[in-house]
Amino acid sequence: MNSNASRPVPPANTGSAFLDWVADASIAITHFERRFDPFFRPPFDTVFRDPVARLVTALINMDRTKETLGIAEERLIPDEEKHVDSIIASFQTQMRNLWKPGGFERGGNTKTHGIVRGEFIVHDGLPEKMRRGVFAEPQSFRAWVRFSGPGPYITPDIDDVGFMSISIKLMGVPGPKLMDEEKFTQDFFGVSTPTFVTPDVKANAQLQIESVKNAPVFYFFNFRRSHVLDFIMQSLWIKTQSSPFEAPYFSCVPYLLGEGQAMQYSVWPRSRERTPIPRLPLRPPDDYLRDAMVKSLGKGDVELDFRIQLQTDPHLMPIENNAVLWPERLSPRISVATLRLPRQTFDSPAQMEFAKRLSYNPWHCIAEHRPLGNQSRARRRMYWELSTLRHTMNNVPHYEPNGDEVFQ
Numbered sequence: 001m002n003s004n005a006s007r008p009v010p011p012a013n014t015g016s017a018f019l020d021w022v023a024d025a026s027i028a029i030t031h032f033e034r035r036f037d038p039f040f041r042p043p044f045d046t047v048f049r050d051p052v053a054r055l056v057t058a059l060i061n062m063d064r065t066k067e068t069l070g071i072a073e074e075r076l077i078p079d080e081e082k083h084v085d086s087i088i089a090s091f092q093t094q095m096r097n098l099w100k101p102g103g104f105e106r107g108g109n110t111k112t113h114g115i116v117r118g119e120f121i122v123h124d125g126l127p128e129k130m131r132r133g134v135f136a137e138p139q140s141f142r143a144w145v146r147f148s149g150p151g152p153y154i155t156p157d158i159d160d161v162g163f164m165s166i167s168i169k170l171m172g173v174p175g176p177k178l179m180d181e182e183k184f185t186q187d188f189f190g191v192s193t194p195t196f197v198t199p200d201v202k203a204n205a206q207l208q209i210e211s212v213k214n215a216p217v218f219y220f221f222n223f224r225r226s227h228v229l230d231f232i233m234q235s236l237w238i239k240t241q242s243s244p245f246e247a248p249y250f251s252c253v254p255y256l257l258g259e260g261q262a263m264q265y266s267v268w269p270r271s272r273e274r275t276p277i278p279r280l281p282l283r284p285p286d287d288y289l290r291d292a293m294v295k296s297l298g299k300g301d302v303e304l305d306f307r308i309q310l311q312t313d314p315h316l317m318p319i320e321n322n323a324v325l326w327p328e329r330l331s332p333r334i335s336v337a338t339l340r341l342p343r344q345t346f347d348s349p350a351q352m353e354f355a356k357r358l359s360y361n362p363w364h365c366i367a368e369h370r371p372l373g374n375q376s377r378a379r380r381r382m383y384w385e386l387s388t389l390r391h392t393m394n395n396v397p398h399y400e401p402n403g404d405e406v407f408q
Contacts, residue, residue, distance in 0.1 A: 003103030004112050004352065006156045006286040010098075012215040023215035031159050035281040037240040049236050053194075056233050057325045064321065069314050072254075072262035077320060077374050083201040084378045088385050090208035094152055095389065097212075104393040105356075107386045109165040109191075110151030113244050113290045115355040116297065116346045117403075118143040120170050120306070121338045130308060132258030133368030134173060134186055135336050141170040141186075142403035145341065146355055147244035147293065152211065156286040162238035164192045164289075166249045166267055167360040168339065171403045178370060179363045179380070182400045187364040188306075190249025190267050193237040195230075199323035201378045203227065230323050243275045243292035245302050245341075253322050254311060254372040255362075262311035262319060262372055264326055266333055270303040290347060297344050306337040319373045350407040357399040359387040 012023035069075060077083075091107040099105055124138040131137070149155075150163040168188040177183060198204040207219040220231040241247055249267040257263040275292040278284045285291060296302055310331050311317045317326040361383040362371045371379065391398055 003099060003105050004154060006111075006154055009153050009155055009159065010214050012213060014213045014215050014218070019215065019218070023213075023217050026217045030161065034158050034162060034240045035283075037162070038242075038277060038280060041239050053233065053236055053325055054327075056229050056236075057327070060229050060233075060324055061316065064315075064318075064324075066315060067318065067320065069319060071311055071314055072256060072260055072319070072372065073314065074319055074372055074374075074377075077200055077202065080201060080374055080377070083205040084381060086205040087201065087208050087378065088382050090205070090212050091152075091382070091386055092389060094208075094212050095386070098152065099393070101393045102395070104390045105154065106148075106151060106390060108151040109148040109167070111149035111154040111160070112352060112355045113147040113149060113164070113287075114293045114346050115144060115146045115351060115358075116293070116341050117344055118145040118168070119340045119342070120168065121340060123336055123338070126336055127334070129261065129310070130257070130334065130336055132261065133366055134170065135257075135308075141172055143171065143339070144169045144358065144401055144403070145339065146358070146360065147289075149289075156283070157289045158240070158284050162240055164241055164244050164247055164249070166190045166244070168267075169358065169360060169364070169401065171401060173366065175366045178365055178367060179361060179384070181359075181384075181398060182364045184402070185364045185400060186366060186369065187360050187362055188251070188265065189360065189362055190251055190265070192241070192247045192249055193234050194248075194250040194252065194266070195233050195325050196252040196322035196375060197230065197234055198227075198375070199230065199321045201374045203230075204375065204378070233323065233325070240277065240280075241289060242277055243296065244289055245269060245293060245296050245304070246271070246274055253362075253376050254319050255365075255376075256368060256370045256372060257308065257310065258368050262317075263308045264311075266307050266309070267339060268305040268307060270305055270338075294345075294347055297341060297346065300343050302341040304339040304341070305335050306339055307333040308336050309333045322373065322375055348407050354405065354407065356390075356394060357396055358401060359383070359391070359398055361387070 012020040120141045120143045146167040148165050170186040173186040210216050210219040220227050251265045254262045312331045363380040
C-alpha cells in the first residue's frame with residue numbers, strides 16, 4: 001500500500017467518551033468549514049487579518065516577561081532537554097501507531113504533495129549586512145524542494161487543517177556543516193503560518209501529548225494552560241489552500257545571518273494567480289493540491305521570492321518565543337534570492353518515493369546560518385532521531401542528494 005495515499009483522520013482516543021466526542025466534533029466542524037472557506041476568506045483577510053494579528057501579538061507581548069537578551073542572543077529554558085525528550089517520545093509513539101514497517105512517513109509535515117527540482121538564485125547588489133553565508137555573493141545552487149501537508153496524518157487535502165510547508169535543500173554548498181551526516185547541503189524550512197504553533201519546547205511537549213491522543217484541540221483549550229491566543233494567530237493563516245505554489249511560507253524560528261545578526265526568512269509566490277479548487281462546496285479530489293502543482297509546472301516555470309527579515313528589537317522580535325509575530329514596521333522583509341522551479345514532470349511513483357529517502361534538518365547548514373532558540377535547538381536531535389526511526393523502519397539508508405538524480 002502507498003503510505004502517502006490519503007485516509008481519514010483517526011478518531012480521538014483520550015480515555016473519555018465525552019472528550020473523544022468533543023475532539024471528533026471539532027474536526028468535523030473544521031472539515032465542514034473548509035468547504036466554504038474560499039467563499040468568504042479573501043475579503044476577511046483583506047480587511048481583518050493584519051489588524052487582528054497585531055492585536056493578538058500585542059496581547060501575547062503583554063503577558064511576556066522581559067528577557068533582557070541582546071540581538072541574536074539565546075538562553076536555555078528550564079528543563080529544556082526533558083521537554084525535548086517528551087516531544088521525541090510522543091512523536092515516536094504516534095509514528096509507530098500510524099505506520100507499519102516499510103511504510104513509515106514523517107512525524108510532521110507528513111503528506112508529500114510533491115518533490116521538485118529547483119534553482120536558488122542569490123541576487124546581486126544586496127545590502128552589505130545581508131551578504132552573509134549563502135547570500136555573500138550572487139550565485140546559484142541546485143535544490144530539491146519538497147512541498148507537504150501538515151501531518152501527522154495523511155488525509156484528503158480538503159480534510160487537513162489548511163496548513164502547508166516547504167523544505168528547500170540546496171546542494172553544492174561549500175564549507176563545514178553543523179551536522180556531519182551531510183557534507184554539501186544547506187536546508188531551509190517554511191510553513192504557511194508566520195508564527196509557530198507553540199511558543200517554546202515546553203508548550204510543544206504539551207501539544208504532542210494531546211496529538212498522540214488524536215485530540216490536539218485540548219492543547220489550545222483547557223482549564224490549566226490554554227493557548228487561545230496561539231490558536232487565534234494560527235487560525236488567521238490556516239485556510240483552504242489553492243496550490244502549494246500560491247501561499248507564502250515563513251521560517252517562524254530565527255537563524256543566524258552571520259555572527260551577531262539574527263533573521264527570519266520567508267518564501268513568497270511571485271504570481272497572484274489562484275488555481276480554482278474543483279467541486280466546492282462538494283468534495284475536491286483527494287490530492288487536488290498535487291494536481292495544481294502538476295498543472296502549473298506543466299505550463300511553465302514557477303518563481304518564488306526568498307526574503308529575509310533582520311532582528312532589530314530583541315524583545316518584540318524574540319529568539320526564545322516563536323509565537324510572537326516579528327513586526328514589519330520594525331524590520332521589513334527584503335528580497336534576497338529567487339527560487340525558480342523549472343517546467344517539469346515530478347509526480348512519477350519513483351520521484352515521489354525519492355522524497356522518503358531524503359532527510360531535511362535545519363542543522364544541515366553552515367555556521368553562518370545556525371538555527372537559534374529552544375525550538376531550533378530541539379529540532380537538531382528531534383529531526384535526527386525521527387528521521388533515523390523512519391529510515392530504519394523502512395530499511396532505507398540516509399541519502400545525501402547531489403542534483404544528478406534521474407527517475408524513470
